[in-house]
Amino acid sequence: IVDLILKAAETDANVLITGETGTGKDRVAELIHLNSKRKKGPFVKVNICAIPETLMESELFGSEKGADKLRRGKFEEANGGTLLLDEIADLPLGSQVKLLRAVQTKKIMRLGSSNEIDVDVRIIATTNKNIEQEVARGNFREDLYYRLNVLRLVIPPLRERPEDIIVLVNYFIKKYSKREGKKIAGVSKGAMEKILNYSYPGNVRELENMIERAIIITNSDEIKEEDIIMNFNVIPEPESIEGKSLNKLLEEKEREIILKTLEKCKWVKTKAAKALKISERKLRYRMEKLGIKG
Numbered sequence: 335i336v337d338l339i340l341k342a343a344e345t346d347a348n349v350l351i352t353g354e355t356g357t358g359k360d361r362v363a364e365l366i367h368l369n370s371k372r373k374k375g376p377f378v379k380v381n382i383c384a385i386p387e388t389l390m391e392s393e394l395f396g397s398e399k400g401a402d403k404l405r406r407g408k409f410e411e412a413n414g415g416t417l418l419l420d421e422i423a424d425l426p427l428g429s430q431v432k433l434l435r436a437v438q439t440k441k442i443m444r445l446g447s448s449n450e451i452d453v454d455v456r457i458i459a460t461t462n463k464n465i466e467q468e469v470a471r472g473n474f475r476e477d478l479y480y481r482l483n484v485l486r487l488v489i490p491p492l493r494e495r496p497e498d499i500i501v502l503v504n505y506f507i508k509k510y511s512k513r514e515g516k517k518i519a520g521v522s523k524g525a526m527e528k529i530l531n532y533s534y535p536g537n538v539r540e541l542e543n544m545i546e547r548a549i550i551i552t553n554s555d556e557i558k559e560e561d562i563i564m565n566f567n568v569i570p571e572p573e574s575i576e577g578k579s580l581n582k583l584l585e586e587k588e589r590e591i592i593l594k595t596l597e598k599c600k601w602v603k604t605k606a607a608k609a610l611k612i613s614e615r616k617l618r619y620r621m622e623k624l625g626i627k628g
Contacts, residue, residue, distance in 0.1 A: 335362070335498070338487050343369035348437070350422075350482050351460045353489030356537030359460040360420060362489060367416040372456055375415025380408050382421045390429040391445050395436070398447040409442045412455045422459035422482065423468050427475070434478045457482065492534040492541060499530060502538060506545035507557070514549055524559035532564060550609045551598045563594060589624045592617070601628050 342349050343366050351359045360379065367377045385393050396407030408417060419425070425433065436442050437457060441450045459482045468474040492499065503521060511518040521529070525548075534540050548561040592610070599606040607617040621628070 335489065335495070339365050340369060342366045342485050342487060345485065346371070346456055347484040348456065348482050349458045349485045349487060350465070351458065351487045351489060352465065353460075353462065354491045354537055355462045356539035357489040357491055358538040359462075359489055360418065361538075362487065363416075363418045363458040363460060366458060367418075367456075370416070370456070372415050376412050377416050377418065378408050378412035379418040379420060382419060382424045387426045387429070390426060391432060394429070394433065395442045395444055397445040404444075407442070407444065409436060409453045409455055410451065413453050415455070417455045417457050419457060419459040421461055421463075423461040423463040423465050423474055425474075427473070430475045430478050434475060434481060437478070437481045492537045496530060499541065500526070502541055503529060503545060506542050507549065510546045510549040516549060516552075517555060518549060518552070519556045521557045522559060525557050525562050528559055528562045547609045551595070551605065560598065563598065585624060588620070589626065592620060592624065592626060596626070596628065 339362060349363070349366060351362055353359050364377060367373060380394065382390075392405065392407065394407050394409060396410055397403075397405045419433075436453070440453055440455070442453055443450055465474060465479060465483075469476050469479050503526075507518050507520065529541075529544070536543070544562060544564065545557075547563055548557045551563075552558065552561045554561075592606075595606045595609050596603075599609060603614050603617055607614040610617065612620075620626075
């Protein structure tokens, strides 16, 4: 992956990055930018899924309603740098036409204006969908696909690149040790075996979450095996399902997760809440609702 990143950074061509959710596509895009000739320019990320269709054009290209109501879009913000279009396959067809024009001409027009603006932007697009299938179904324009898919990076899921796990573990330990003000030397042999033997359905995002939690709850200068709490599978064994509602099954699993976290945190609720990424108030409420006393 590092070799692919460096190769993509050498050129100014548009890049399409594909891969499962949580594989680190955004981070790969940022690394391409940071190693490119545009590294001193802005790196602007647009989450396509988070923008309502009615606001897409003004978000990307800006708007202009008189001299006192001028709003720059993401293309202008990224001028001289890189524009990351995250989850590009979810871009509405109407907006795809306008994006295609901007990519082809390197010019944009703000909503409400008739003046063209030159933009010098490199585009990196990402998606977790099969974009070729989206093209075949008519959900994504073929001409836009070819404009974006000049260089293609396919990010394999973490389970297919175990050699990256140790590197990522060390990176996340440094990141979260610094944030928590702790001096964590590394990972015990038992903990590392546990980490390496897991399949990571949530990919890099899940590994990061696991290490962050371990840093918060550990009382040692290294992460021990008992500090590694996997993201529990909420799907119970078939024999345990019979006669139970979905809400009951989820409550049982939630109770198990909260109890294990509280035990590891020596029942310090502020610490447990932080590890679970919820407020202490929410934790106390869930404990009461689930019949957990302490």
